[in-house]
Amino acid sequence: MNPERFMIWSDAFAHPVTRGLSAAVGALLIVAPLVIRSLFAAGWIGRERFDEMFLRWKSWLWLAALILGPILLGPGCVVVAVAVLSLPCYREFARATGLFREKLISAVVILGILAIAVACLAHQALLFHALAAGTVGLVVIVTLPKDQPTGYLQRVALGIMGFLLFGYFFSYLGLLASTANGRPLLLMILLSVELNDVFAYCVGRSIGGRKLIPHTSPGKTVAGSVGALGLTAALVAGLAHLIFQGTAMDRWDLLLLLGLVVSVLGQLGDLVLSAIKRDLGLKDIGAAIPGHGGLLDRFDSLVLVPPAVYHFLSLCLGPLGLSLGVQVATGGGP
Secondary structure: OOOOOOOOOOOOOOOHHHHHHHHHHHHHHHHHHHHHHHHHHOOOOOOHHHHHHHHHHHHHHHHHHHHHHHEEEOOHHHHHHHHHHHHHHHHHHHHHHHHHOOOOHHHHHHHHHHHHHHHHHHHOHHHHHHHHHHHHHHHHHOHHHHOOOOOHHHHHHHHHHHHHHHHHHHHHHHHHHOOHHHHHHHHHHHHHHHHHHHHHHHHHHOOOOOEEOOOOOOOOHHHHHHHHHHHHHHHHHHHHHHHHHOOOOOOOOOOOOHHHHHHHHHHHHHHHHHHHHHHHHOOOOOOOEEOOOOOOHHHHOOOOOOHHHHHHHHHHHHOHHOOOOOOOOOOOOO
């Protein structure tokens, strides 16, 4: 990708998948309040449920703008937006676990997140990976001079977990944004991860049956998980076919496998945060988004997906990390 195109909006809707998904999101946001009002008028939902659903819809209005805006503006904006998301997500995790008391570890994590963002902005993917290893190493050693071995394993483990999940893994979105078809690819990932949750909920409520892992997430069922797996895999395969036409990735076995990776890791990301909340005895890990809880409560399903998609595409199309100028759709150079 040419440097002058790193932050530009003039070709924001050049790709048909970008146009289609942006229009679909806009249509859903317009139709949603009409559906909610209709359900309430028909007596299918009560006042409390109506108020809750309407509050969620209002939150999604600005969430959609904050998500779509950086993607359409360009990769540089995505990198900045991801860093802005990572920092409060880590703060929520640190507050919930008590890690915020470890000032040195939190300082290292925050500096690591910012350094990785700079590496993305500078098109230095190899530095991106090196900084991840370096940050983990610093978390391990930074509190040693305090000579307080009691609690060492806990604070170091929490620091590494917080950095990897909510800093390093999220930052892969910046690497993906810097590929030639970064916009449609990111929109596909974000939409499919969100719909993965919706599919699991709808299928699970419709069919019921055996609980998936009831002590961790009582509301999830095996039927809902399997249903989401099939529907999300089909959705991702169809969209990825349009994005990767003419490449080695454009094979239905690979496209479906990519869809399965997105669905499985999306569900596991949700379960990881559920396990954390159950362990801490919390319903929500924050309260930043009305009707949704904290940022991590909303974006938990996204945690594990970006690095998996990035490395899956690298295996199929060549090592994306060696050059952020690689054109994903054609396999060509910058």
